[in-house]
Amino acid sequence: MTPPRDGGSAAAAGAGDRVERFSGRRIGAMLLRYLYLLRGSWPRILELAYWPTVQMILWGFITQFFLTHSAWVAQAAGVLIAAVLLWDVLFRSQLSVSLSFMEEMWSRNLGYLFATPLKPAEMVAALLTLSFLRTLVGVGPAALLAIPLYHYSVFELGLPLIAFFANLMVLGWAIGLIVSAIVLRFGLGAESLAWLLVFALAPVSGIYYPIDVLPHWLQPVAWALPSAYVFEGMRAVMFDGLFRLDLLAGAAALNLVYLAIGTAVFLYAFHTARVRGLLLQMGE
């Protein structure tokens, strides 16, 4: 064998230990792949911000109506807009993870990707990083637009907003990884789960109403979800001016569990795909 050339097999020759490590460079490569995809399609960029903005406008008008018809909403004018924006953080972060992974399946690219030194955990890291960026791009414009339109700024929540945002995003990641695992295992016939599954959480997350509105038997289900703690925490800030650390701790603890489960399920599905020969078969 001739000596490896710079830029060629040199990168790998004798580099066993280096290749074994978790690589930021490979995560960056995957991130670049998804950013190229976004950059190359303005409808995709527009779509990121479209639905959050439409939702915000809709709930803004509903808020204006309720301000004169509901004493509850009148106590905290922005509560519905804040709720819809935070719900979109959860939905968009989940959707981003699922869609980015399905892009690889739609493009029949998994066989090439995993014939490189890329590790599944590195792909997960890239998916989560991209999800963070896409959620900012998606929800950010809607949050900014609410200021001139309805004289409400979600940023008035202050530091607690970061805690709410982070917790909802992590829950979205966990659900996104589970959806990706299901699609990897059962094929693209299950892809609609990316748009459906998260909405099963909506009624029990207390987005627009307190958890104690739910029937008693359903309330333990709600308190098993980090999202319920976040939306209760949001209302505590907006109605009482209190940042409830107990709610934040509950959300964070549950999120650790959910993210660990989501990651484990995805990695298990990936292993199963290698056992069943699915990585070379996936496609539209």
Add this chain to the structure above:
Amino acid sequence: MSLVLAPAIPHIEAVREAVIRVEGLTKRYDRVVAVDAVDFEVTAGTTTALLGANGAGKTTILAMLLGLLVPTAGTISVLGQDMLRHRHRVLARMNFSSPYVDLPRRLTVAENLKIYALLYGLRNVRARILEITADLGIADLLERPTRTLSAGQRTRVALAKALLNEPELLLLDEPTASLDPDSADWVRGYLARYQRRTGATLFLASHNMTEVEHMCTDAMIMRAGKIVDRGAPRDLIARHGRRTLEEVFLDITRRGQGAAPGRAAAAQ
């Protein structure tokens, strides 16, 4: 028992080591046995073909060599590493091309190659992309979205992806599928020059018998998950008393399971 296939260059036979070593390799899907206790070795610098009818197990073996598929039983060593335990140590020294796997079609050729160059850990990414695309005559396609390319152009781009890291072991599934005869001949010539320059080992699955006769130092013929005969193409032709490898292939693949001549060959 396993056979070491003869290397292409006799005078360095003694120093060549096995780049691929497979023992008892088996893949079962429920009751279907896709690959059935296969043993073989491939030595450095050779070009070896896996031949067989559709469903014979060729792509399954390629997938297991790449770590994309976990065997039911057996061992795989590639470039001295156990692929079942340490595939990430060796994947950067290999590469792969197949007409059945795509590069993302919405990305340009340059974008796709850049991503794979980074995944393979290359340093001078831009220079390497310019070099390999110039070599393969596709430099003018760099800014084109991959979806706009013809099948032949896509094959060349996939080959550029497969050669980005100058792999020591190159696995090719149907390397000239979708190419016109002239382009196919050019690709075969390019691969031969690449191998002469780098000493790389080529391992390919193919249905194109003429291609195998011209390119390969060794061939393994599969039927129903087993390797039923193997040897240099000209030796196979002579042994079976035929004029072409295609005739040998048809003989073997149409023969009953019990009369496999490869069993005699493998026992030698």
